[in-house]
Amino acid sequence: MNDMTNKWIGQRTIRPDGAEKVTGRAAYAADTTMPGMIWGKVLRSPHAHAVIRSIDTAKAEALPGVKAVVTRADIVDFPLDKPVMLGIQDMRWMSRNVMAREKALFHGHPVAAVAATSESIAAEALRLIEVEYEVLPHVIEIDDALRPDAPILHDFLRFEGKPSNIAGKLEHKLGNIEAGFAEADVVIERSFTTRPVHQGYIEPHACLVSVAADGKTTIWSSSQGQFMVRAMTALLTGLPQSDIRAIPAEIGGGFGGKTIIYLEPLATLLSKKSGRPVKMVMSREEVMRASGPTSGSKSTVKIGATRDGRLVAAQGTFWLQAGALPGSPIRGAAGCGFAPYTIPNVVATGFDVVSNRSKVAAYRAPGAPIGAYAVECVIDEVAEALGMDPLELRLKNAARQGTKAAHGPVYPRIGFMETIEAAQAHPHYNTPLGEAPAGRLRGRGVASGFWFNAGGESSAQVNITEDGNVVVTTGHPDIGGSRASIANITAELLGIDYKRVSVLIGDTATIGYSNLTGGSRVLFASAMVVTQSAEKVITSLKERAAKIWKIDPEAVAWENGEARPVSENAGRFPPLSLAELAARATETGGPIGAGVQLNTTGAEGGFATHLCDVEVDVDLGIVRVLRYTSFQDVGRAVHPSYVEGQMQGGAAQGIGWALNEEYIYDRQGRVENAGFLDYRMPVCSDLPMLDAVMIEVPNPKHPQGVRGVGEVPLVPPLAAVANAVHDALGKRFYALPMSPPRVLERLEG
Amino acid sequence: MTDIRYLAPGTLDEAVGAYAAAAGAARILAGGTDLLVQMRAGVVRPGLIVDIKKIAEMTTIEETPEGGFRIGAAVSGARLAEHPRFGKVWPGVLEGINLIGSKQVQGRASPGGNLCNASPAGDSVPAMIAAGAVVTIQGPNGRRQMPVEAVPAGPGRTNLAPGEILVSFTLPPQPAGTGDAYLRMIPRTEMDIAVVGCGACITLEDGVVTQARIGLGAVAPTPLLVGPAAAALIGSRLEEAALAAAAAACSAACRPIDDKRGTIAYRTKVAGVLLRRCVAIAADRAGRA
Known part of the structure; x- marks a missing residue:
């Protein structure tokens, strides 16, 4: 085959x-209508952190046209003492994310929902709900959340016996880290930060839910899993799964962000109370404020190599923001960063940190780009210190069949070395950067990446x-x-x-x-x-x-x-x-x-190597990508155009993450740039044609040789761009995004 | 919930009458690219909308016999781009106007709306300031004129009196050897708002600058006319010392804020960088004029 x-x-x-x-x-979730349908809207917390003393919905319920109101009292709660897992999601947190319980935990956290005969009546009804808050000090950034005197979000969270905003820890170990560093001739240790970034799907979250008199429930919604929608909605509303039929609408982008639910349980409860079908559609602002971006992070990575270019020890500590409730992708950051290499001694540690931000959701290879950013930038510095070509260093240490990865597996036949060799042989790597116009500097960077699949x-x-x-x-x-x-x-x-x-x-x-x-x-x-x-x-x-x-x-x-x-x-x-x-x-x-x-079973990991050329306007601090080529082991490209599309899309999102995307908070803990104007994802004219080189090393455990291809493309770009900027300017950046003000500040500093 | 009345009068007198009578509850609709967005976001809830696109004077482009231009306040960017002469005479002003929004928005967005929206970052305004544009305003007490830089009063506020409507822009005839340009800094290549905008209009005689006007956007509560920058250029041959002095004058004129779009330090530095680049383009055009 x-x-x-x-x-x-x-x-x-x-x-x-x-x-x-x-x-x-094509029928998207918001396109679906039913006779008798009414509109649901969500009242959201105006505070980043506040005890909810009381919620009075009487005036809203009295408004003509209002058919139902739901609050925390209507959502199924789960005892805090033991996990209620659905896949990787804990329903204790999901319940508190779709509707605030004791406390509002971030600006935009749902506090109540109403359904009315028109959108404007529903909006008016929200204004009539009286919520009594006791505003608490809030915390946004990781360092602030870890301070001894930090406001604690959840008194039920303990770390090392004390109340803490650290919700969890994960550690991968291989070999003997001390012995490994003792063997090293060159040791580089650096610390990095990245900002939370949103998946940026064009279609906002939307659903239509109809609960019949006998309890039979139909959900049309935009999601990455109709069975996930059914199971989570059942758990949060108390309906049996057999009473719920979840119909997947055509989806306008997800990138991981639609692997959890926000609106479906609220619409279900509103429909059940009102006896009418209820439609709910988030605004873009709601998407940006209250649906999950991926984590912001801080990390420290230390890598040791021998003079002849053998990586002998690697240590990484990754702190990831979970948002207001536990569950950041520390597994991706700690597990994927070192996974492309044969390194005998590894310690990789991840910490899950809560703060008063919207709860994170999956975003293409969750956590892996964060880990790879730090690791691949340090590898670039190791190559520089050794005087080695950065691709040659990667090739020399590349994971291959039989490599034991720190996160557990021994690799079967993989195609990582092939991606490096293809990059080395490609015209992109062998074409000089050319002379930049006056006032501009050019550079080239490389980086690799891994995703579990x-x-x-x-x-x-x-x-x-x-x-x-x-x-x-x-x-x-x-x-x-x-x-x-x-x-x-x-x-x-x-x-x-x-x-x-x-x-x-x-x-x-x-x-x-x-x-x-x-x-x-x-x-x-x-x-x-x-x-x-x-x-x-x-x-x-x-x-x-x-x-x-x-x-x-x-x-x-x-x-x-x-x-x-x-x-x-x-x-x-x-x-x-x-x-x-x-x-x-x-x-x-x-x-x-x-x-x-x-x-x-048998989905083996995916690997990629990316090349990036940039040109920096040194007076404005603007970084433009001139040329970008991805090399990926795609197993078998069953439909090559789609595989290339995945590679290009991941590269585009990674370039945005590296250069301009970030959540900006004001002092009250509110997102200031909750829209596509000021949350700057790349537009088409920002990017060159993104070249995709597919390398087919079939997965031996699959009838067609298929390997997952959708997430690896977002793993290398952050470091590929950062290493290219370093090559251009001779200065390294240890924080993303490398936005124009930061680039200019660094150039002048 | 409030009802919204919509009027589309055919004459300016009718428009001014209705607008003044509504006493603050009314908003003027030209292209609607700011107003409708603000209404949808719940920022404004007007009781009356006065659509001015049916008024001939506000939607025409006229070249005067002396070589000046009169542009109706509601003329769209796309229509100005299609005018056979305007972009040849005022390429910088056209660049600024054509940066208001995306291609689709250009079919509706107007320089009058851009000015009256009173964003410090409006793209057409620094170029209009550099061009020496004068606006005509009509209100319950008749007509008056003021320089374009006198219209904005602060973010979202203008110096128009209650009931007054911006009618048109008048751009003066150009002396021989004049060129203008507008540049803005945005982190992306399009679909963005100026972090700093700079307009320049230069007149050269035998390589010597005889007239100059410099406008800056997004660096203060209102777009600025930067007289000291112009003064530094006038009499020079655009030598490095003159450009450095003009750039320093631009940076010195900045009174920006730190916000989601840029920092104080960045905006202050970039104002000078854009001045140099913008003057170079304007001077090149002046040399060819």
Whole structure:
């Protein structure tokens, strides 16, 4: 299956969702309406940290047009003494995130929600809710949260026996760190900070929920997992999962940020109380204030190398902001940073720190870009100290088959070295930077990165229609091209034209449990269940042909979309096409179709190496990316355009993270730049064409060789840009973003 | 909830009458690219909207026989860009106006709206100041004129009296050898608001600066006319000493704030950097004029 002679796998087929999207027909969550529908809105805390003494909703409920009000009293609470895990999310915190309980923990934290017959009445009703707050001192930054006299967010959190804003710690150890550093000739230790950044999906969170009189509940929403929506909503509202049907709408971007819920339980409770369908749509400002960015961080990384360029010891400490409730991605920061290298002695430690910010949510390779930023910048300095080419140093120490990583696994066949070798051989690395115009300086940087990738639960159903075409249903919202890729694979397996395959995303009532779209898992996992389903279908088709021909099923082959008699029967009967077999389905055993449900395993990690050229305007401090090339081990590019798109998108987001994106807070703990104008993600004109070089080292544990490709692309860019800026200016930056005021300050300092 | 009345009068007298009668509850609608956004955000809740786009005087571009221009306050940036002469005579003013919002916004956004929105960072204003533009205003007590730099009073506030409407901009005829330019610093390449904006208008005679006007945006509560910067350039041949003095004058004129878009130190430094770059472009255009 991994050779390049496939007819459909590896083809840039027309995306199945394309026509609907470009003609405006695609139905996003906010496009869905129902008769009798009313509008829900959320009252949010005006304070960063405050005890909620009381909530009086009487005036709001009395306003004509208001149909329901919900508060903390309506949300299921969970005892604090033991975790209630759903995947990586603890429902104790999720409950307190969707609605403040004892305290409002950040500016924008939901305090109440109303549903009314119009949006303006709902807005008016919010103004009539009287909340009595006792404002508390707040804390935003990590260093402030760790001070001995810091305001403590949660009195139930203890660290080393004392009340603390440290919510958790994780440590990976390998070898003997002291012995490792003793062996080193060069030791570099540096500290870094990064700011929280938002995923920046264009579509705000939205849902429509209808609870019928008998409790049967239908949820249309924008999410990365309809089963996640069902389970979390059930837990937070007390409804049984069997009463909830969660229908995934077309999604306008997620990048990890839609792997948790915000509005669905509120809309469900409002619908239950009012008896009316309730629609809720966040404004962009609400998205920026109250949905999860990824963590801001501070970290210290120390790496030791021998004179001949062997990395012998590495130590990293990563402090990540969780937002107001525990759960920052310390596993990604501590686990991924050193993972691209064969380093015998490693200690990587992560600390989860709460402060009065919105709770973080997943963002593409959660935590990994933060870890890689610090590690890859220090590796650049190690190379400089050794007088080695930075790619050569990486290649010399690159993880390979058999490398034992500090976070646990021993790698099977991986393609990391290939990404470095491809970068070394590429024209980008071998083309001089060229002379910059007056007042500008140019530089080139490199960085590598790793992401775990994931497998997990997946379900699929492959059905042959009566006219001999194919409908495939899977259970994962498509945020990265999974429908097109599944169509390619199905066409390949069945030997039919791609256009004869329709791929649909089922809802929670129509397809078996499928874990959410995250961890770069979807194509890996769904290709497995689709492949096994298709194989079952082919077996059935062969049996039916055998029945018609009255020969042994073993004597039938499936080739090019038709059953053919083989061995002693070869040539005795004309082939039976899929359409012919479908037409005779009733007489040969009934409907043709098969479903498979699995907990998939074998998703191996992904690696990438990035090259970045920048030009810095030294009088304005503006950094522009002139050229950018990503090299990634993509396993098997089932649909190359989508793989390239993932690589380009990750690079673009990483460049934004490195250069301009950040949350800016005022003294009251309010986000000052809660919109796309002043939260500066890159626009198209800010970036050059982002080149993507796919390296295919098939995953030996997958039928098509698939590796996750969606998250690795965001891991190297922060350091690639930072190392390029250093190359241009001869000065290193230890803080992101490298925005114009900071660059100018550093140049003048 | 309040009802909003909408009027689109055909004459300026009607517009002024309705606007003045509403006594503060009314807002003027030109392109609406600020007003509608502010209404949606709940920042303003006008009782009356007076749409001025049906008034001929406010939507026409006129070149005077002496070579000056009169631009209606509600003329869109896109229409000015399509004018056969305006961009050739005042490329800097056009650059500033064409930076108000994105391509789509350009079809509606107007220099009058940009001035009356009274953002310190309005892109058209420093270039208009450098050009020596004068505005015509009509109110319940008749017409009056004032220099463009006298209109803004502070962030979101103007010196227009109650009931007064900005009618048009008048740009003077240019002496031979004049060129203008506008540059702004934004961290991105578009879809952004000026961290610092600089407009320059220079007249050269045999390589010597005979006239100069410099406007700065986003460095003080209002856009500034920087007289000392112009004075440093006049009489010079744009030698390094003169440029350094003008840049220093720009930096000295700054009274910026630290905010989400830039720091005091950054804005102060960049004002001088942009002055040099902007004067170079204006002088190049003046040399070719």
